Amino acid sequence: MARTPVTEHERRIRDLLAPLRPRGHESVPLAAGLGRVLAETVTSPIDLPPFRNSQMDGFAVRAADISPGTTLPIAGEIAAAAGSPAPLEPGTVVRIMTGAPLPEGADAVVPVEDTLTPDGSTVTIASAWAAGSYVRDVGSDLPAGGDLLPGGTRLGSRHLAALAAAGLTEVAVRSRVRVAVVSTGSELVAPGSALGPGQIPDSNGTALAAAARAVDADVVLEGRVADDATAFAGLLDAALAAGAELVLTSGGISQGEYEVVRETLEPLGAHVDVLAMQPGGPQAFATYRDIPVVCFPGNPVSSQLSFLLFVEPVLREVAGLPPRGRGARELDAALTSMPGRRQFLRGRVLPDGRVATLGGPSSHLVAALAVADVLLDVPEDTTELPAGSTVEAWEL
Ligand code: AMP
Ligand code: MG
Numbered sequence: 001m002a003r004t005p006v007t008e009h010e011r012r013i014r015d016l017l018a019p020l021r022p023r024g025h026e027s028v029p030l031a032a033g034l035g036r037v038l039a040e041t042v043t044s045p046i047d048l049p050p051f052r053n054s055q056m057d058g059f060a061v062r063a064a065d066i067s068p069g070t071t072l073p074i075a076g077e078i079a080a081a082a083g084s085p086a087p088l089e090p091g092t093v094v095r096i097m098t099g100a101p102l103p104e105g106a107d108a109v110v111p112v113e114d115t116l117t118p119d120g121s122t123v124t125i126a127s128a129w130a131a132g133s134y135v136r137d138v139g140s141d142l143p144a145g146g147d148l149l150p151g152g153t154r155l156g157s158r159h160l161a162a163l164a165a166a167g168l169t170e171v172a173v174r175s176r177v178r179v180a181v182v183s184t185g186s187e188l189v190a191p192g193s194a195l196g197p198g199q200i201p202d203s204n205g206t207a208l209a210a211a212a213r214a215v216d217a218d219v220v221l222e223g224r225v226a227d228d229a230t231a232f233a234g235l236l237d238a239a240l241a242a243g244a245e246l247v248l249t250s251g252g253i254s255q256g257e258y259e260v261v262r263e264t265l266e267p268l269g270a271h272v273d274v275l276a277m278q279p280g281g282p283q284a285f286a287t288y289r290d291i292p293v294v295c296f297p298g299n300p301v302s303s304q305l306s307f308l309l310f311v312e313p314v315l316r317e318v319a320g321l322p323p324r325g326r327g328a329r330e331l332d333a334a335l336t337s338m339p340g341r342r343q344f345l346r347g348r349v350l351p352d353g354r355v356a357t358l359g360g361p362s363s364h365l366v367a368a369l370a371v372a373d374v375l376l377d378v379p380e381d382t383t384e385l386p387a388g389s390t391v392e393a394w395e396l
Contacts, residue, residue, distance in 0.1 A: 003276035005380070006309065006342050009283055012271070013310040016285050016292045020245060021318045024175045030163055033155045036173035037216055037320045040151040044166040047139035052102045053080075055134040059093040059115060059123055060106035063131040071124045074117070078103065093123055102135060109134035152320045154216075176218035177246055177318055180239030181208045184251040184260050185298060186226040203366055204250040204296075204303045211307050212248070216319035220244050227258040236264075236288050247291060248311065251298030253284045261295050270295070276380055278341040279363030280306045299363035305344050305375065308394070325395040329374065332356040334387045337378040346372035347393060355393055372396055 025039040054060065065072065075092035078085045080099035088094060088105035096102070096109060108129045116124045142148060148162055155163075155171070163171055188202040189195065202224050209219045220242040225231040232252075239247050252261035253272060262272055262284065270286035270293075280302035284295035294311055296303040308324070316323060329347075332354040337343045338361070346369055347355040355376060359368025374393040378385065385391060 001274065003281070003340070004273050006275055006277050009273065009275050010310055010313075013285060013294060014314055016287070016294070017246065017311070017314045017318075019292070020177050020314065023177075023318060025172050026175050027170045027172050029170055030160050030168070033160055033163070033171050033173065034157070035216065036155050036171075036176075038149055038151050038153045038155065038159075039172040039174050042148045042163065042166075042168070042171065043145055044142050044148045045144060046167055047144045048141040048165060049136050049138060052138050053136050054078075054096045054098055054100050054102060054109045055136050056109050056111040057097050058095075058109050058111040058113075058134065059125070060088060060096040060102055061093045061108050061110055061125070061129065062088065062090060062105060063108040063129055063133070065091060065093075066110070066125050067128050068126060069124065071122050073122050074120075107131040107135065154321060174216070174320060176216050177212075177315060178220045178243050179209075179212045179217040180221040180223070180242060180244035180247045181205055181212065181219060182221075182232070182235050182239065182247060182249045183224040184227060184232060184249060185224075186228075186258065188224055188226075188251075190224065203300050204298065207300065207304050208248050208250065208296075208307055211304065211312065212315065215312055215315040215321060217246075217315055225260070227252060227260040229260055229264045232260045232264050236293070240289055240291055244291060246311075247288065247293040248307065249293060249295045250303040251296075253295050253297060254282045265293065265295070276341055278338050278343045278361065280309075280344075281341075283310075297363075300366040301346075301363040301369050304369065308375070326377075326392060328390040329353070329355045329376070329393040331376075331385055331387055331389055331391055335376075335378070335385050337383055337385070339383050340380060342380045343378045344394075345376040345378060347374045347376045349373045355391070 072093045075094050077095040078100040080097050085103040088103040108131050110125050110129050114126045148166055149159055153159055183202045183205040187199055189199050191201040205222050209222045212219055221239045223235045225235050249261050252259045265286040270284050272284040274281050275283050282297045286293045296306040332350055335357055346358045348358045349355055358372050359365045373396055377392040
């Protein structure tokens with residue numbers, strides 16, 4: 001049987017997931033904004049900084065009053081606190097703290113390090129200071145109405161800080177795609193449960209839910225069923241009831257017995273296929289009660305790779321995130337690859353920038369995948385690559 005090229009399946013999944021776009025917007029409090037994507041450009045409603053203030057602990061002065069060695073009386077003190085200070089009288093200085101408002105009339109701050117205060121009531125200034133020294137002017141970072149953050153920004157701590165500094169409490173972000181993750185297999189138990197004979201922890205559920213969240217999806221259901229058609233259909237219904245717009249399944253689509261996903265969805269028109277790739281040959285997709293279902297094979301490396309290749313690029317586009325990084329890397333040693341399969345080998349980036357393969361090609365090597373830095377994308381018709389040749393590498 002001719003295997004389907006990876007690019008063909010990519011196209012099908014892209015078509016299947018077309019209903020996920022375009023996304024609406026929603027407003028969230030800043031505290032819930034981490035990792036979300038800005039729906040539109042945000043302008044600052046206030047000047048940053050909002051008032052003229054001192055950049056140093058020192059003395060607010062009129063620059064024209066001072067030259068090296070000038071001694072002037074200290075007329076008072078201004079702390080970083082609420083309130084407006086009295087204007088600075090000519091021929092005097094005031095002690096000022098970092099962040100405190102500059103009094104009217106002052107046009108420079110002399111840092112405390114450049115001063116001597118022998119009796120506490122006068123200050124002697126060692127150097128001359130130009131007007132503007134250590135003064136943070138109103139709006140010098142960003143004037144009111146200026147663009148604070150461009151639309152499409154994925155909010156990290158520094159972006160949230162800028163929003164908070166502008167006094168904003170809510171932010172408009174793109175609505176996330178609601179995803180359900182369903183693991184199938186009678187051998188699976190919840191991670192952490194005692195393992196009986198023949199049982200393994202469900203690691204795909206954790207992997208797929210996290211991978212979806214990492215590209216701004218909202219995981220509305222994460223479930224696990226035995227290889228039982230009624231239980232599987234029940235979990236799909238629960239996923240839809242939870243509002244899922246996309247269901248990801250793992251396991252149960254191969255050619256063996258107990259292939260619960262295939263058995264349930266094929267009669268409903270699922271497309272089940274075997275791709276010219278390794279790991280991850282078996283693949284399927286369906287529409288269940290109008291909701292797209294993408295079905296990955298159960299082997300951990302296969303399911304994680306399948307998400308990365310077929311679903312993640314679409315979710316990134318929908319979220320307004322850039323594609324995953326990839327690029328040519330030089331091989332540290334020769335490798336061989338299976339004929340007729342686009343093979344994805346796990347690799348590690350060496351200190352000199354070259355890559356070495358890691359852990360072998362098998363699709364169950366979940367621990368080796370975890371310590372890999374890259375996936376080496378070896379074309380279908382390539383069976384050998386000598387040391388020093390280049391290979392396309394996807395960043396993990
Ligand atoms: P399947 O695709 O259902 O034939 O499963 C292929 C292999 O993947 C078997 O060794 C399963 O035990 C394993 N597997 C299936 N689902 C999971 C899962 N959720 N977590 C970890 N391993 C799994
Ligand atoms: Mg199975």
